[in-house]
Amino acid sequence: MTATLIDGIGLLYTADPEREEIRDAALVAEDGRVAWVGPAAEAPHADRRVDAGGRCVVPGFVDSHAHLVFAGDRTAEFEARMSGRPYSAGGIRSTVEATRRAGDAELATHAAALVAEMLAQGTTTVEIKSGYGLSVEDERRSLEIATGLTDETTFLGAHVVPAGASADDYVRLVTGEMLAACAPYAKWVDVFCERGAFDGDQTREILRAGIAAGLQARVHAAQLGPGPGVLIACELGAASADHCTHLTDADVDALASSGTVATLLPGAEFSTRSPYPDARRLIDAGVTVALATDCNPGSSFTSSMPFCVALAVREMGMTPLEAVRAATYGGARALRRTDVGWLRPGARADLVVLDAPSYVHLAYRPGVPLVHQVFQAGLLLE
Ligand code: NIG
Numbered sequence: 208m209t210a211t212l213i214d215g216i217g218l219l220y221t222a223d224p225e226r227e228e229i230r231d232a233a234l235v236a237e238d239g240r241v242a243w244v245g246p247a248a249e250a251p252h253a254d255r256r257v258d259a260g261g262r263c264v265v266p267g268f269v270d271s272h273a274h275l276v277f278a279g280d281r282t283a284e285f286e287a288r289m290s291g292r293p294y295s296a297g298g299i300r301s302t303v304e305a306t307r308r309a310g311d312a313e314l315a316t317h318a319a320a321l322v323a324e325m326l327a328q329g330t331t332t333v334e335i336k337s338g339y340g341l342s343v344e345d346e347r348r349s350l351e352i353a354t355g356l357t358d359e360t361t362f363l364g365a366h367v368v369p370a371g372a373s374a375d376d377y378v379r380l381v382t383g384e385m386l387a388a389c390a391p392y393a394k395w396v397d398v399f400c401e402r403g404a405f406d407g408d409q410t411r412e413i414l415r416a417g418i419a420a421g422l423q424a425r426v427h428a429a430q431l432g433p434g435p436g437v438l439i440a441c442e443l444g445a446a447s448a449d450h451c452t453h454l455t456d457a458d459v460d461a462l463a464s465s466g467t468v469a470t471l472l473p474g475a476e477f478s479t480r481s482p483y484p485d486a487r488r489l490i491d492a493g494v495t496v497a498l499a500t501d502c503n504p505g506s507s508f509t510s511s512m513p514f515c516v517a518l519a520v521r522e523m524g525m526t527p528l529e530a531v532r533a534a535t536y537g538g539a540r541a542l543r544r545t546d547v548g549w550l551r552p553g554a555r556a557d558l559v560v561l562d563a564p565s566y567v568h569l570a571y572r573p574g575v576p577l578v579h580q581v582f583q584a585g586l587l588l589e
C-alpha cells in the first residue's frame with residue numbers, strides 16, 4: 208500500500224493526551240491509518256507527499272449527537288422563537304408528521320446531504336438518531352437509513368409520546384415491539400428525559416430494556432430544566448449524558464465519579480435562546496466533556512462543529528484548546544471509540560487541514576470557512 212506523508216504542518220493538534228500538540232510537524236498515513244506522527248525534521252520517507260503549507264491540522268471532528276433522519280423544516284417556529292416565543296419539546300411532533308409522510312428515498316437523500324455538509328466542515332464521524340418516526344415501522348426505517356451512513360446509530364423511539372397515544376402504552380411499545388424491530392440496526396439506545404417527554408421511571412425502564420437487547424445507553428438529560436436524567440445516565444453506565452444545561456451539584460459529582468461523558472450542544476442554546484451550559488464547572492470538576500451539533504430541524508439546525516467550537520469558547524467558559532479537544536477526543540469518548548478523535552499511530556487517518564495557523568482560529572474567526580482539506584481514512588476528499 209502507498210503511504211502518504213503530510214508535512215509542512217505548522218501546528219499539529221493530535222488530541223492524544225500523551226503528546227497533544229506538535230509544532231512544525233508531519234504525519235504519515237498508510238492503509239487508512241495513521242502510521243507515524245512527529246516533528247517534520249524526523250519524518251520517514253513516503254511514496255506520496257502533501258504539503259500543508261504551514262497550516263494547522265486537527266483530527267476529523269467527531270459529532271456524537273445528531274438527528275439527521277427527518278423531513279420538513281421548522282423555519283416558522285424558529286422565526287417565532289427569535290421574536291420571543293419559547294422553545295417547547297412539542298414541536299418534535301410536527302417533524303414526526305412530515306417524516307412519516309416522506310418516502311424512504313427522500314429521507315435517505317436528505318440525511319446523506321446533511322452528512323456531506325458535515326464532512327465538508329470537517330466532521331468525519333457522526334452519530335445519527337432515530338426519533339422522528341415514533342411508530343415501529345417509521346423508527347425501524349429511520350435506523351435502516353442511518354446504518355447506510357454511519358456505524359453510530361441510536362434508537363430514540365423515546366423522543367416524545369406521539370400525538371394521540373397514552374404514555375404507558377407508548378412506553379410498552381418502545382420497550383417491546385419497537386425495540387425488537389430497531390435493535391438490529393442500532394448500537395445505542397437514548398431517551399429524552401425531560402418534563403414534557405419521559406420521566407425518570409420511564410427513562411430507566413426504556414434504557415434497561417435497550418441494554419437487555421444488547422444496546423448501550425446514552426441520555427438526553429437536563430436540557431430544558433433540572434431533572435433525573437444525568438443521575439440515571441451515570442447509574443446505568445451510559446456512555447454520555449447529553450445537553451447538561453441545568454445541572455445540580457449532585458449531577459456534576461456523579462459525572463465526575465463515573466465514566467459518563469457530558470456532551471454539550473451549544474447549537475441548541477443558540478437556536479432556542481437559552482442559557483448555555485457551564486462547561487467550566489464540568490471541566491474543573493474533572494468531567495470529560497464532548498461538543499456536538501445536535502443537528503435537527505427544531506432546536507439546532509446547524510451541521511457545523513466549528514460553529515459549536517466558537518460558541519463553546521465565547522459562551523461556555525472553554526478555552527480554544529478545551530473546545531477543540533471536546534470536538535474530537537471528547538466526541539470519541541462519548542461514542543466509546545478509540546480509533547477516531549485523535550491522531551496517533553493506529554488511529555484512522557481522519558484529519559482536517561485548517562486554513563489557519565492554529566485551531567484557535569476556529570473561535571477567533573467564527574463563521575469563516577476554515578476547512579482547507581479533509582482526509583477520511585487517509586483519502587483526500589475532493
Ligand atoms: O436534542 N431534545 C430532544 N431532541 C432534540 C430536539 C428535537 C426537536 O425539537 O425536533 C434536541 O434538542
Ligand code: FE
Binds near residue numbers: 272274427501
Ligand atoms: Fe438531541
